[in-house]
Amino acid sequence: MARDEVEAAYFALLRAREELDALRRYDEYLLAEAQRLRRSTSEGQALLDAVDRRLARALRHTDQPLAQAITARLAVIADERERIPERLAAAEAYVEACERDHAARRGRV
Numbered sequence: 757m758a759r760d761e762v763e764a765a766y767f768a769l770l771r772a773r774e775e776l777d778a779l780r781r782y783d784e785y786l787l788a789e790a791q792r793l794r795r796s797t798s799e800g801q802a803l804l805d806a807v808d809r810r811l812a813r814a815l816r817h818t819d820q821p822l823a824q825a826i827t828a829r830l831a832v833i834a835d836e837r838e839r840i841p842e843r844l845a846a847a848e849a850y851v852e853a854c855e856r857d858h859a860a861r862r863g864r865v
Contacts, residue, residue: 761861762858762861765861765862766858768858769855769857772847772850775847776851779844783840783844786837786840789829789833790830790837793829797823
């Protein structure tokens with residue numbers, strides 16, 4: 757087995773691990789973003805509840821578009837989060853395959 761093949765397997769393993777870590781960070785981001793959006797919505801409503809509705813009339817026309825945008829973003833986040841477990845399992849399997857390949861190639865040098 758050529759040393760170049762061992763190095764190529766090693767770098768493939770490194771890339772696979774980086775991709776797995778990036779996917780895990782993405783999942784953490786999605787969770788935090790959904791929490792932030794929900795918190796922002798509830799905090800905004802709590803602030804608005806303390807204000808006379810007549811005084812907040814100038815802002816009212818933006819309520820619906822903002823709520824729709826947040827709802828749409830939360831839907832996309834939920835859709836992405838549904839796919840994460842499968843993507844993580846595939847990435848973990850790929851890392852394991854790369855580890856086996858690298859170990860086998862290294863053992864033959």
